[in-house]
Amino acid sequence: MTSTMNRQIRLAARPVGFPTAESWSHTSEALRTLNEGEIQIKTLYLSIDPAMRGWMNGGKSYIRPVEINEVMRAGGVGIVVASQSSRFAVGDYVSGSIGVQEYWTGMADDKYGGFYKIDPALAPLPAYLNALGMPGMTAYFGLLDVGQPKAGETVVVSGAAGAVGQTVGQVAKQKGCRVVGIAGGKEKCDFVVNELGFDACIDYKNSSVKDDLKEHCPNGVDIYFDNVGGEILDTVLTRINMKARIIICGAISQYNNTSAIKGPSNYLALLVNRARMEGIVVFDYVKRYPEAVKEMSQWMAQGQFHTREDIVQGLDQFPAALMMLFEGKNFGKLILQVSSEN
Amino acid sequence: MTSTMNRQIRLAARPVGFPTAESWSHTSEALRTLNEGEIQIKTLYLSIDPAMRGWMNGGKSYIRPVEINEVMRAGGVGIVVASQSSRFAVGDYVSGSIGVQEYWTGMADDKYGGFYKIDPALAPLPAYLNALGMPGMTAYFGLLDVGQPKAGETVVVSGAAGAVGQTVGQVAKQKGCRVVGIAGGKEKCDFVVNELGFDACIDYKNSSVKDDLKEHCPNGVDIYFDNVGGEILDTVLTRINMKARIIICGAISQYNNTSAIKGPSNYLALLVNRARMEGIVVFDYVKRYPEAVKEMSQWMAQGQFHTREDIVQGLDQFPAALMMLFEGKNFGKLILQVSSEN
Known part of the structure; x- marks a missing residue:
């Protein structure tokens, strides 16, 4: 683990109507040392989803709300850069709930993160936030x-x-x-x-x-x-x-x-x-994801199934990217690239 | 068949909002002689239903609209008073789509009327427009x-x-x-x-x-x-x-x-x-009605199932009875008694 900072975007206030600049706070904190069983993931791509707007509201829903001052929830794809867990090795590509931040650090079996390995040889990484995500x-x-x-x-x-x-x-x-x-x-x-x-x-x-x-x-x-x-x-x-x-x-x-x-x-x-x-x-279908991934990746391999992503660059562009979604300005699955794959 | 008149209530105009006096016309015509295969039913009870309001509107629905000047559609219970059909005998009690009129005359196997025999010994006649209807x-x-x-x-x-x-x-x-x-x-x-x-x-x-x-x-x-x-x-x-x-x-x-x-x-x-x-x-469940009638009439016989009807008297009270329904003034299944059972 290199000593560096982790930049984050947090929910600052629950919006009424569209999110605004006041909805977000931009923070930065030093990366910490791993404990036994933990991994650290460098964020590559984050999924920008309509559901995010619902997560910003208080009250009962199908998932708990994002709390004020909490890092905004986001699914993403990343690479393991440090590991004190036997489940993941450095260099593994993973998908899970990373949050809008440059690094995720926590227990490898964290229920909230729910990380699982993905194979970059089977499909490009952004596809794991689209048809295969x-x-x-x-x-x-x-x-x-x-x-x-x-x-x-x-x-x-x-x-x-x-x-x-x-x-x-x-x-x-x-x-x-x-x-x-x-x-x-x-x-x-x-x-x-x-x-x-x-x-x-x-x-x-x-x-x-x-x-x-x-x-x-x-x-x-x-x-x-x-x-x-x-x-x-x-x-x-x-x-x-x-x-x-x-x-x-x-x-x-x-x-x-x-x-x-x-x-x-x-x-x-x-x-x-x-x-x-x-x-x-x-x-509700988590246990059945593999059957969907198998069938759709076969169709992709046969050239019968296509995906299109619209990739926006840079963590700081998260608030703007989310607005693109509500204004219908994205063309294809909207993704935020936080770091380069190399 | 005795020579007499048949009083009817017809749809005069499609209402906007609640039906009014202008929605209805009161007509009377002589009863006709039966042809081969026909029956004549004397109306005893008519069912007053919320669905009637929908039938008064034009346009596509789950059932064709009542046409202007047509006798208003109504399900009911009656007694066969004349028969040229082997399917029904004079004195049979029947249920089906009689319409808001004193007598129904037509083919015994008429698809619109869809009459079937009912047993007054099993339950009081109004129950056949309520739990058993x-x-x-x-x-x-x-x-x-x-x-x-x-x-x-x-x-x-x-x-x-x-x-x-x-x-x-x-x-x-x-x-x-x-x-x-x-x-x-x-x-x-x-x-x-x-x-x-x-x-x-x-x-x-x-x-x-x-x-x-x-x-x-x-x-x-x-x-x-x-x-x-x-x-x-x-x-x-x-x-x-x-x-x-x-x-x-x-x-x-x-x-x-x-x-x-x-x-x-x-x-x-x-x-x-x-x-x-x-x-x-x-x-959609017509073919399965007998299983429902069987189970519910058993519960009734065991005293475990009760019905309540609110019975309004007289054909001419039909427009007022329908309004009772929309004003929530009925207490129990609303029924119009057109003729006495005897």
Whole structure:
């Protein structure tokens, strides 16, 4: 372990609406010596996720809130730079909950960090924060386990060019479904159709989602994987089929509301169509991650599955990167590169 | 067949908001002679249901709308007074879609009417429009098939003193659940606790649903059977447990809205709790009605299951009776008696 400083970004205040500069504090502290059983990880990449906004709120949720003055929670990929544990060796690449900081130090079997080794030969490191990481696992198990798609069914996914959406659509195509994405802007729509192989993509910023759903889903919608909530959820509800499944993965359109969240006015479509709306939280599937990684990495190796990342450089850019996400400015899975791989 | 007149109530205009006198026309026409295969039924009791409000609207739903100038749709119980069919004899008691009129005349195997014989020795005739009729079937299959209750779980049901709610709560008690009702007024609450055996009942008109849910559901809510929508649905969503099931049966608080329906702002509780919200339409279970009738009539015979009807007299009272329902003025399953049983 070299003697050096660890720079960190901490939650300074719980935001109302969008996070601002006042939401964060930038701190620095000396790295400490390891105790028996501990490891030290140098952060390479951090995952920037919509869920982060929820972690900044107080109150009960599926995971405890980040406390004031705590290092902001973030999943990431790093390299072990010091080890007093038999589980990890220096030079191992790992993934887990690193936090928004340059180094993570703690027990190798820490339940909060939950680090596991990853193989940089199998896929580029950023892919482990995308299709082979939490967003990919969310997409895979949300679609297959909650959505139960059958070949020939029509799957619609919002946030189609984002980390979860990319994977939902590609997995659905592999399972023989018709896939229609919803994304913001022509560039994103072209990407999911031309590079990821979706059947169609609706540009919600420049066309009528209602009209385009009619055109691109002539047989109605059997599965809707919702990452955005708000008006788009309501519009899709008007097009669902009997026994449709709505997978509630997120509601990025609503996370920064200063007033109440807008509930889906058309929820009675669930009644008319005997349909189901169900939530997914990826942590429930931890034990089954290997089956998803195995299947998706095979598709990748066969050239049938693609990922796209949007990589922002530098720890200090974390607050700006998070805002990019809420403004829809990222194109692909948003990742913060904290240190170079070499 | 005696030569007489058939009085009817028809839909005159589609209402905006609550139905008014202008929504209805009162007509009368001579009864016609039967053709081969036809029967004529004298109406005894008609079921007054929240779903009627939906049938008055145009547009696609789970069932076609009632057309302008068509006799208003209503399920009912009657007695066969003339028959040119081998399927029914004069004197048979039947249940089916009679409509708001004194007599129904048509083919015995009419798909719209869907008449089937009922046994007045097994239960009083009004029970066939309550626990042993559509509301009871809705409650039974919605709770058991969609809700999948397990002994020891907590079931909350709104509209607890109403036709569906009474049955939901009593079936849930039979299955070993803790049952908490929500109803309007002390009298209704006392009834469901003291006469139907619910564990508790929350009077939404005179107390805080939020506080009372905390008190009466110390282990949270596993199943919520929703008949009302609106604020109550939103409040219950704040108390649901992991893997909770929300059964969407109706939304009587929203049916007469002149503006958009209020969607559940707290629907992201489905995500946090990996919970499910699912619609039920009773017609999907037609083939399984006999199993429900068998089980519930056994409980009735054993004195373990009770029903309560609120019976209004006279065909002309139909518009007023329907308004009672929306104003929460009925106490028990609301039924219109059109003719006496003798």
